[in-house]
Amino acid sequence: MIVNKLRDWIRAALSTFKRENRQERETDRLPNESKSKKLDREKSEKVSAQVKSGKPHKALRGTRDILPDETPLWQWVETTARELLQRAAYREIRPPMFEQTQLFERGIGEATDVVGKEMYTFADRGGRSLTLRPEITAGLVRAVNEHKLTAQGSVLRLWHVGPAFRYERPQAGRQRQFHQLDVELLGSRDPRADVEVIAIATTLLQTLGLKSLTMDLNSVGNGDDRQRYRDALVDFLTPHKADLDDDSQKRLATNPLRILDSKDAKTQEIVQTAPSLLDFLSPDSQQHFDQVQQYLTDLGIVYTLNPRLVRGLDYYTHTAFEIQSADLGAQATVCGGGRYDGLISQLGGADTPAIGWAIGLERLTLLLKQLAVEPSTAMDVYVVSRGAATAGKALQVAQALRQVGLAVEMDLSGSAFGKQFKRADRSGAVLCVILGEAEAEQGTVQLKWLTSGEQSEISQAALTQAADELVQKVRQAQQAT
RNA sequence: GCGAGCGUAGCCAAGGGGUUAAGGCAGCGGUUUGUGGUACCGCCAUUCGGGGGUUCGAAUCCCCUCGUUCGCCCCA
Structure with missing residues (x-):
């Protein structure tokens, strides 16, 4: 029996070897080809071989057809959101789905995971580097700047719904093409703006019938606050560097704040005793945050203070928040957002404060399906x-x-x-x-x-x-x- | 990019070396040629994701590959 197994193994190894040899010879025919290019070509040959085999085409990895059985649910969500936003004076904007790569690099931040490894970037026929938007805010701000939609001191309330793209391995509640409902309030520093926007999110989720959601709230302060905290954190963590997980060790240099919400147990233990961002807020930042909390409480909106909530996009300042559900598996965040006072000027506009959020519609509909909400599609x-x-x-x-x-x-x-x-x-x-x-x-x-x-x-x-x-x-x- | 699980009809599945590949839902046809929801009957996989191998014989065992699911990283 052992002999048989051994024989099987040798035969299989032999046949793989033969096949590899054949491929080797074929690929050798193209000289001056870099190794990575060769790999790319082999990959695409494999893919096209599948297509040629006459099999019907399938939706690409991480993309999904939303079929007629499901669209009523989507339409219901969209209609509910549209009506709610209309009543709150928000107007719809529809920016394009791709932009110059540089816009996202500058807006979202070079060191972020989104820019570093998740963007769908390609060269168009004119050799320009373009990127399918990995989120909506950057492109929306570009449109606002380009068309000068914010006059001095004016407030602009906008919303948009549509797809965004990130190159990641799909899993529950995560796809490569996914859909976001995006709400932005530009031109106000008033803490009431923060709360107005957050209240729209909680009201919408409530209206749709979702309960048992939780909201985490934090303030990441202004740029100076964060710089001072960043230095303090690096000072604190550097002696413990050897005990941090691999990713966190790298982030110590690139993006130390992200170490705070590492899931690694050892790292978490160390981080427990780290200085808190909240202790580094300037008096102004602190006052803003206090007022946000006061207004939230006045509206009866329940939240949990989470000083370790650090969002993955560089542009956030002051208020940051996430709404989560325990029923979504590993990707628990339904809605995430915060204030971004520096982004608009950074992208070439006037110095304009702003706050906004995005709801992931796949995650939202996932939750609604669990509730068995079924809008009627019956004929008369x-x-x-x-x-x-x-x-x-x-x-x-x-x-x-x-x-x-x-x-x-x-x-x-x-x-x-x-x-x-x-x-x-x-x-x-x-x-x-x-x-x-x-x-x-x-x-x-x-x-x-x-x-x-x-x-x-x-x-x-x-x-x-x-x-x-x-x-x-x-x-x-x-x-x- | 890494780890683990899973691929049998449009959908949900049984079968784990022996030759016609269970069953259910949906669909189509009939009982009922101009009257529904029920019931009953019939039809619906030359083939088990693909390729290779072992064997007299493979959906079943082995190898490769593709796809998919869940998780890590990170986010919506």
């Missing part, structure tokens, strides 16, 4: 017809009923009435309009109420004239069920 009326003479009439009836506001589906199969009624049931319609040869001849239709089984005949002319009345009856029948 189902049009059944059979026979050549009825075809055009059925179309006209459907059209007329839609014009008075009813949701109407028309059966296209021409199969037996029995079959068509089955589909009528499934459509959720309460009323069936029946058009057979006899009706077509007499210029009538049968109206059958699927709720009661009651059926009556009416002329086609009367149907369109009394359409409004019919709408009332349909609504009544729906109420009754």
Whole structure:
């Protein structure tokens, strides 16, 4: 038995070796090719070999089709958000989905993970380096600056919903193309602005029926506060360097604040006794933060102070917050945001303070699915017809009923009435309009109420004239069920 | 980039070396050729992600590969 296993192993190794040898010879034909280029080419050859094999195309890793069964949920979320934002004086903006790479490098920060390893960057045909937006704020701020949307001292309230892209391994609540609802309030330093924006997030989540979410709150101060804290933290951590996890050791030089929320147990232990950012806030920063907390409490918004909450994008100042759910697996954050007073001027605009957040719609819909929230997509009326003479009439009836506001589906199969009624049931319609040869001849239709089984005949002319009345009856029948 | 698990129909799955690959949902057709929700009957995988190997014989064992899921890193 052992002998057999050994033989299997040797044979398999031999065949792999042969295959590799073959590949080696083929790749050797191209001289002057760097090793990494060669690897790239081999990779893309593998991918195209799969495509050539005649298999149907599949959505790329980390992308997903949102199918018709799911879109009602998305539409409901979007509609709810749009109405809420409209009532709070926010206006929609739609910036493009890709920008110059440099915009994100400068805006988000070269040392961040997002810029360092997660961007979809490519050269266009003109040789420019472009990047699919990894988040929405930077591009939105670019648009605001470009079109001079903030006059001096004015306040600008904006929102946007759309996809963003990050090159990462997908897992629960994480994809390469994902969707964010983004809300930004530009032009105010007032702590009430912070709270207005946070309240919109909590209200929206509440309106959608989400409970048992928690909010972490912190202040990362202004630039000077953070610089002083950063120095103090590095001083504190340097003696412990050898005990930190590998990533944290690297971050000691590049981005020390991020060490604070490392999940490594040993690192966490060390960090416990580290100086707190909150002790380094200037009097102004402290006052701002105090007021934010006061206003939040006044509105009854519950939060937990988390001095170790450090967000991964460089542009945050003062208020930082995250809303999390315990039901999302490892990626618990549904909503993250904060103040970014320096970003707008850094991207070439006037010195303008701002605050905003983003909600991840995949994560949000994941939670809503757990709640089994299912918006209705039922039809009001189902049009059944059979026979050549009825075809055009059925179309006209459907059209007329839609014009008075009813949701109407028309059966296209021409199969037996029995079959068509089955589909009528499934459509959720309460009323069936029946058009057979006899009706077509007499210029009538049968109206059958699927709720009661009651059926009556009416002329086609009367149907369109009394359409409004019919709408009332349909609504009544729906109420009754 | 790293680690672990999993790939059988549109979906959920049983089968873990022996030849016709269970079952359920959905779909289509029929009982009912112009009247639904129920019931019953029939149809729906020459093939188990792909390639190679072992074997008289592979969905089942071995190797490679692709995909996917969850986790690490980090975030939405």
